Amino acid sequence: MPAKSSLNLSGNRFAVAYRLSDSLEAAWARAQDICFEQTVEFPEELLPAGEIRDHLVGRVEALEELEPGQVEVVVSYAVEIVGADLTQLLNVVFGNISLKPGVRLERLELPESLLQRYRGPRFGREGLRDWLGASGRPLLATALKPVGLTSHELAEQAYQFALGGIDIIKDDHGLTDQPFAPFRERVERCAEAVRRANRETGGRSIYVANVTAPGEEALERALLAKAAGAGGLLVCPGLTGFDTMRRLAEDDRIALPVMSHPAFLGSWVTSPTSGISHHALFGQIMRLAGADAVIYPNWGGRFSFSRDECRQIAEGCEAPMGHLKPAFPTPAGGMTPERIPEMSVFYGQDAIFLIGGGLHRDGPDLAQNSRRLVDLLLQYR
Amino acid sequence: MPAKSSLNLSGNRFAVAYRLSDSLEAAWARAQDICFEQTVEFPEELLPAGEIRDHLVGRVEALEELEPGQVEVVVSYAVEIVGADLTQLLNVVFGNISLKPGVRLERLELPESLLQRYRGPRFGREGLRDWLGASGRPLLATALKPVGLTSHELAEQAYQFALGGIDIIKDDHGLTDQPFAPFRERVERCAEAVRRANRETGGRSIYVANVTAPGEEALERALLAKAAGAGGLLVCPGLTGFDTMRRLAEDDRIALPVMSHPAFLGSWVTSPTSGISHHALFGQIMRLAGADAVIYPNWGGRFSFSRDECRQIAEGCEAPMGHLKPAFPTPAGGMTPERIPEMSVFYGQDAIFLIGGGLHRDGPDLAQNSRRLVDLLLQYR
Numbered sequence: 001m002p003a004k005s006s007l008n009l010s011g012n013r014f015a016v017a018y019r020l021s022d023s024l025e026a027a028w029a030r031a032q033d034i035c036f037e038q039t040v041e042f043p044e045e046l047l048p049a050g051e052i053r054d055h056l057v058g059r060v061e062a063l064e065e066l067e068p069g070q071v072e073v074v075v076s077y078a079v080e081i082v083g084a085d086l087t088q089l090l091n092v093v094f095g096n097i098s099l100k101p102g103v104r105l106e107r108l109e110l111p112e113s114l115l116q117r118y119r120g121p122r123f124g125r126e127g128l129r130d131w132l133g134a135s136g137r138p139l140l141a142t143a144l145k146p147v148g149l150t151s152h153e154l155a156e157q158a159y160q161f162a163l164g165g166i167d168i169i170k171d172d173h174g175l176t177d178q179p180f181a182p183f184r185e186r187v188e189r190c191a192e193a194v195r196r197a198n199r200e201t202g203g204r205s206i207y208v209a210n211v212t213a214p215g216e217e218a219l220e221r222a223l224l225a226k227a228a229g230a231g232g233l234l235v236c237p238g239l240t241g242f243d244t245m246r247r248l249a250e251d252d253r254i255a256l257p258v259m260s261h262p263a264f265l266g267s268w269v270t271s272p273t274s275g276i277s278h279h280a281l282f283g284q285i286m287r288l289a290g291a292d293a294v295i296y297p298n299w300g301g302r303f304s305f306s307r308d309e310c311r312q313i314a315e316g317c318e319a320p321m322g323h324l325k326p327a328f329p330t331p332a333g334g335m336t337p338e339r340i341p342e343m344s345v346f347y348g349q350d351a352i353f354l355i356g357g358g359l360h361r362d363g364p365d366l367a368q369n370s371r372r373l374v375d376l377l378l379q380y381r
Numbered sequence: 382m383p384a385k386s387s388l389n390l391s392g393n394r395f396a397v398a399y400r401l402s403d404s405l406e407a408a409w410a411r412a413q414d415i416c417f418e419q420t421v422e423f424p425e426e427l428l429p430a431g432e433i434r435d436h437l438v439g440r441v442e443a444l445e446e447l448e449p450g451q452v453e454v455v456v457s458y459a460v461e462i463v464g465a466d467l468t469q470l471l472n473v474v475f476g477n478i479s480l481k482p483g484v485r486l487e488r489l490e491l492p493e494s495l496l497q498r499y500r501g502p503r504f505g506r507e508g509l510r511d512w513l514g515a516s517g518r519p520l521l522a523t524a525l526k527p528v529g530l531t532s533h534e535l536a537e538q539a540y541q542f543a544l545g546g547i548d549i550i551k552d553d554h555g556l557t558d559q560p561f562a563p564f565r566e567r568v569e570r571c572a573e574a575v576r577r578a579n580r581e582t583g584g585r586s587i588y589v590a591n592v593t594a595p596g597e598e599a600l601e602r603a604l605l606a607k608a609a610g611a612g613g614l615l616v617c618p619g620l621t622g623f624d625t626m627r628r629l630a631e632d633d634r635i636a637l638p639v640m641s642h643p644a645f646l647g648s649w650v651t652s653p654t655s656g657i658s659h660h661a662l663f664g665q666i667m668r669l670a671g672a673d674a675v676i677y678p679n680w681g682g683r684f685s686f687s688r689d690e691c692r693q694i695a696e697g698c699e700a701p702m703g704h705l706k707p708a709f710p711t712p713a714g715g716m717t718p719e720r721i722p723e724m725s726v727f728y729g730q731d732a733i734f735l736i737g738g739g740l741h742r743d744g745p746d747l748a749q750n751s752r753r754l755v756d757l758l759l760q761y762r
Contacts, residue, residue: 037683040527041553043738052529080560081528085595087620088557091644095554095617098647099684099714146421147462148433172422173476176469179461214466214624216597236476239468241622243595263472266479267649267656275648302418303480333480357424 013076015061015109016093020071021102021273024063027071031060034075034103037096056081072106084117086243086288094276105276107316108284115322119250121292123257124325125318125350128292131231131257132167133204137381138349140373141168141208141259141293141330143356144175144190151181155189157366161359162197162205164370168293168352169194170234171210173261177221184224191229206231208259211248212239222248225256232257232292238264242289249290259330260291269309278309283316286327293328293352298343301334307346314347328352336361337373344380353377394457396442396490397474401452402483402654405444408452412441415456415484418477437462453487465498467624467669475657486657488697489665496703500631502673504638505706506699506731509673512612512638513548514585518762519730521754522549522589522640522674522711524737525556525571532562536570538747542740543578543586545751549674549733550575551615552591554642558602565605572610587612589640592629593620603629606637613638613673619645623670630671640711641672650690659690664697667708674709674733679724682715688727695728709733717742718754725761734758 009015018034020027035058036044047053055078062074082089094105121127129135142161144154154175161169169190177183187209194207209225211218211233218240222233233256235245249258262282268275269282276285278296286294294317297303299310310331318326331343332354343353355373362369390396399415401408416439417425428434436459443455463470475486502508510516523542525535535556542550550571558564568590575588590606592599592614599621603614614637616626630639643663649656650663657666659677667675675698678684680691691712699707712724713735724734736754743750 033683039555040529041524041555041738042527043742046738046741047527052527056527056529081555083557083559085557085598087593087595087617088555091555091557091593091617091620095620095644096647098619098645099643099651099678099686100647101651101685143422146423146428146433146437148421148437174420174422174462174469174472176464176466176472178464212468212472214468215628217466236468236472238479239472239476239622239624241620241625243620244622244625247596262480263476264479266477266481267652270480270482270655271648271652274651297480302414304482305480357422357427360427361424 009076009111011111011113012079014079014111014114015074015076017072017074017106019066019104019106020073021069022071023069024065024071027073028063031063031073031075034058034097035060038092039077039081041096079111079114082114086246090242101274104274105280107277107280110321112322115324118288118324119290120287120321120324121290121327122249122255123292125328127325128257128328132206134167136349137377138344138347139167139328139352140377141170141352141354142166142359143170143172143354145172145356147172147174147178148180151186151189154181154186155193158190158207159193159197160366161370162194162203163201164367165201165203165374166205166370168206168208168232170208170259172356173210173212173234173236173263175210176213183221187225187230188228195229208232208234210234212236218244218248222251222254226254230256232259234259234261236261236263237289238262242285245291246289257292258290259293259295260286261295262297277312278305279312279316282313283319284321287317287321287324291327293330295330295332295354297333298331298335300339303333314351318350330354332356337376340373340376341380349381390457390492392492392494393460395460395492395495396455396457398453398455398487400447400485400487401454402450403452404450405446405452408454409444412444412454412456415439415478416441419473420458420462422477460492460495463495467627471623482655485655486661488658488661491702493703496705499669499705500671501668501702501705502671502708503630503636504673506709508706509638509709513587515548517730518758519725519728520548520709520733521758522551522733522735523547523740524551524553524735526553526737528553528555528559529561532567532570535562535567536574539571539588540574540578541747542751543575543584544582545748546582546584546755547586547751549587549589549613551589551613551640553737554591554593554615554617554644556591557594564602568606568611569609576610589613589615591615593617599625599629603632603635607635611637613640615640615642617642617644618670619643623666626672627670638673639671640674640676641667641670642676643678658693659686660693660697663694664700665702668698668702668705672708674711676711676713676735678714679712679716681720684714695732699731711735713737718757721754721757722761725758730762
């Protein structure tokens with residue numbers, strides 16, 4: 001959902017738009033409640049006059065009935081209350097009120113005074129295109145799977161996909177550090193396989209390693225992946241927390257493109273009246289947390305996102321956010337080569353089409369299946 | 382929702398019960414889909430015979446119509462597929478299917494071969510009672526607030542609460558590292574204030590520091606809190622990721638009781654047909670992630686959890702999970718002293734009653750308000 005209007009807030013406040021499932025009158029009361037719940041969490045009548053009441057308590061900046069029973073309110077908060085912590089920004093924006101049904105976070109309006117604390121996508125669309133040497137067309141991605149294959153088998157897949165010209169060859173997000181294909185061995189072999197294919201084709205495909213892991217392990221695995229020559233990182237922020245992804249994206253020792261995967265994020269977007277909008281979650285918050293490419297289930301696949309929700313994600317991936325670069329929407333989830341024409345029209349060039357299992361359906365020669373997909377893409381770009 | 386029946390799985394498989402909003406026939410098909418989606422994520426017809434198909438793909442173990450259109454299925458997964466990572470356990474249990482509405486995670490059945498990788502609550506109910514010297518009654522907790530007060534003012538509050546005999550005096554979860562009360566200063570002063578009160582009363586109250594923070598900061602703050610003499614940690618796993626809480630709970634350098642706060646977790650439980658059950662999220666998963674006390678909004682307060690949902694949480698906090706200790710349900714969210722009799726009957730002795738703003742309503746003498754609350758509690762235990 002694009003911004004209805006931009007507020008003229010001073011640089012020391014930021015704003016959040018919420019959709020309330022309320023009458024106008026009830027929405028007014030609920031908006032007041034949000035102002036207290038998300039900040040001081042203290043009975044209004046007991047709050048002393050002064051700075052806390054005047055500045056730290058949230059402030060209702062706008063209130064508009066969208067349709068009967070649906071009201072959009074915009075609440076502003078003091079920048080000091082969130083400091084430089086992404087965890088605390090998410091807390092103020094939607095911490096406690098996530099527990100109150102009928103409130104949906106629609107979008108963020110963040111001033112540069114707050115945005116400057118975030119690097120955002122390190123590469124962004126332009127940077128990733130440069131890295132891959134791919135201009136004037138959507139990018140192609142695929143996934144190494146299924147879990148249970150050996151590192152050797154996964155590397156062979158990676159080699160074939162790169163030989164066939166797929167830009168981004170990523171681990172399935174279910175590949176972590178299992179005995180069948182331990183992390184280090186898998187990542188070294190797959191990175192090497194893609195390098196080997198690149199040497200043969202002159203291409204610039206990258207292998208993207210899944211570094212979703214507990215605590216410090218994620219950082220250690222990212223450093224290992226970097227050392228092994230991986231060309232990017234896959235992170236599931238629903239599993240690691242958003243800030244873990246941000247930290248990996250901002251670490252200059254790593255300096256690799258980051259793809260976000262939507263695992264364990266679904267409940268945020270399954271209700272139209274609660275949770276977080278697709279625009280804010282898969283667009284704005286993912287960019288704050290450093291994603292260069294945002295994977296999500298495309299409409300018409302195995303999942304249930306609608307065309308309109310996918311459009312909102314694509315918009316959120318490029319909506320103005322100060323110095324934060326735009327990210328690539330990366331529709332996935334049961335896509336097949338047959339969907340390429342339709343996706344090309346819908347998303348245009350600035351997207352990554354992620355086709356996993358679908359690339360296996362045309363027979364065992366994965367390089368040839370990949371070449372066909374590339375040809376199809378170039379035909380419809 | 383308590384386990385309907387215990388399955389006799391071999392030690393190398395664990396099970397998950399899901400509630401599907403489907404007819405029996407559709408549920409059967411959906412259960413098959415879950416078996417693939419959560420593991421190999423690969424077209425069934427392309428999967429080679431052998432170990433992957435026979436062992437790694439999920440397996441439907443039970444299917445039962447609860448009422449028309451509501452079916453419970455139990456799916457088992459191979460322990461090897463999750464290894465020792467909590468992130469990967471959550472991924473297999475509910476990663477991709479969180480994106481498919483109409484599937485609700487109801488409960489986990491984990492064998493000791495998997496549970497042995499988790500420490501769980503370090504103190505548990507008995508350990509926390511020993512730590513606090515409190516037996517034969519529910520425990521009392523309160524929160525330092527509002528954000529915006531100085532460290533000095535917050536410490537004065539902490540002193541008064543401890544003087545009045547409140548067992549656990551925790552930071553409001555909105556207190557992080559803001560300029561009004563920087564983390565280190567606040568924690569040192571509040572911990573000292575509670576020690577001072579304990580010396581005067583002979584009591585054993587603890588100050589619990591909020592260490593919810595980005596990445597490594599959470600660990601650094603926890604170590605600082607330990608050094609400053611805090612008696613526990615408050616963590617919002619919705620903001621940090623569950624594994625960050627687990628790591629803080631399992632770190633022997635810290636070895637402090639952990640309270641979990643529900644901020645940014647609401648969307649998991651706002652729909653009765655999607656997301657995660659209260660039992661699994663606030664009971665089982667919180668214990669896997671090391672919480673000794675689980676804060677959640679009690680029925681009848683500012684939030685919307687029902688009596689039955691609160692009962693499910695209390696059950697999840699003590700349901701058998703191998704060697705994992707039971708945690709304290711910690712109902713909160715707009716509770717007042719008047720609710721004590723009702724809560725005492727509902728929860729019995731094994732709960733922590735968290736009363737925040739409500740303790741300020743009886744006038745500015747917080748020590749006296751606290752003493753009255755303690756008296757009330759002892760009267761109704």
